[in-house]
Amino acid sequence: MxxxxxxxxxxxxxxxxxxxxxxxxxxxxxxxxxxxxxxxxxxxxxxxxxxxxxxxxxxxxxxxxxxVRPLRDGARPVVSGLDMLCLPADGAISQLGAIVDSKLFQAKGHFYTLEALLAGNYQLAEQFKEGLFATTYLAPRDYHRVHMPCDGVLREMTYVPGDLFSVNPLTAANVPNLFARNERVICVFDTEFGPMVQILVGATIVGSIETVWSGQVTPPREGIIKRWTYPAAGEEGAIALEKGQEMGRFKLGSTVINLFAANQVEFMPQLKNGTVTRMGEPFAEALRPHAVEPVSAENVI
Incomplete structure (x- = not known):
């Protein structure tokens, strides 16, 4: 009741x-x-x-x-290794898994589409079909700066106006299309693991969403979609961020959604719904083709 x-x-x-x-x-x-x-x-x-x-x-x-208090040095060690991606935020895994038929699982009985989440950008959505997603919920007590899971070069940022429903587990289980209807900032990066999207989702009493390259994105809340594009890697003005580097922050808590293209990474097996996350800990590992040892002539029958 x-x-x-x-x-x-x-x-x-x-x-x-x-x-x-x-x-x-x-x-x-x-x-x-x-x-x-x-x-x-x-x-x-x-x-x-x-x-x-x-x-x-x-x-x-x-x-x-x-x-948005910063943490002391060493409070969040970042996992090492070129093939390892790190968790982007403190919080808890709400959902994670495969994107099936271009749909993401929100909660029992609720799905939403890639295209809706990405504000109708069907070309971007196409890049993540059959890929992976992870939704991380930041509770009020958590550290509220969001960091990069891997090295990346910013390709574009899109501000999408929307509702400001709470994003806690109760609301996620009862409000259809929650993350596709709430205000959000969609950040697209080029990485060595293919394209990667990191979405900062707004919520009730989230005073603002900021990124390190643009400052405060919202407010103002003008009710229109805004899109910015950025130079590619190697070009003048390119915005390159390293694994573990801060990329944005919430002034009052919310949710981060990550999207990865198909056959690029696999999530760490210990991660599941409800897993408590700490920024910098192992998130995913690259899927690399296994080298095949050459067959010598003397071994050929």
């Missing part, structure tokens, strides 16, 4: 207005009030401040600065 009420409220509440209000409040410098809010939030969600670059609450004059 309570769950049904929560879902009903998701449809009835003025999510855009609540999000604007939360974003405004999170940027206020309210001295003692800000400190009280930060401490109450950290206590309620059991935030581990020992991992923060500065563990003192007084170091954060606004709630947003606390929320």
């Amino acid at each position: 309570l769950d049904r009420i929560k879902i009903k409220l998701q449809y009835l509440l003025p999510k855009q207005g609540l999000t604007r209000l939360a974003g405004w409040g999170a940027e206020r410098r309210a001295a003692m009030l800000t400190q009280w809010v930060i401490k109450a939030f950290a206590s309620y969600y059991k935030v581990d401040m020992k991992e923060a670059l500065d563990p003192n609450f007084s170091a954060y004059p606004t709630f947003n600065e606390f929320f």
Whole structure:
């Protein structure tokens, strides 16, 4: 009964207005009030401040600065190895697996299409047919900067306006097409493992989504799709990011979706629905063709 009420409220509440209000409040410098809010939030969600670059609450004059706090050096070692990809964010795996018939699994009884997720870009969607996807949910207590799973050169970025439903597991299980209807920022990279997409999905009271190359992408929320393209690798102005490097952040929590082309990588076997993730830990491994040893003439019958 309570769950049904929560879902009903998701449809009835003025999510855009609540999000604007939360974003405004999170940027206020309210001295003692800000400190009280930060401490109450950290206590309620059991935030581990020992991992923060500065563990003192007084170091954060606004709630947003606390929320996107950087971690101390060494807090998230990045897995080594040219064939290894690293997890992009702290959180938990919501779903991961194969993209079947151009559809991604959201939750029991719910699927959504690649083309809908990618805002109707059928040419981009074609590159990920029969590929892999992973959805990572960032809870309020998590570290909210998002990093690169592998080296990549940014090809394009698309801002897609949309709803601002919550993206927690309850909503994912009850709101159809959740990730294809919410606001999101789609980032496409060229990598040695083929094309890779990393999508930052907005949600209720997510005050803003930012990337390291463009700064704040949203707000403003103007209700139109915006698309930016970037120089290719080797060209002047190309944006190249390394494995483990920060690529974006949420001011209040949300979800990251990764897409990989077919036959390029395989996810680590220990990852499954509900697995807690830590940025930098093993995410996937490249699928490399196995070398075949040449047959010598003396072994030929």
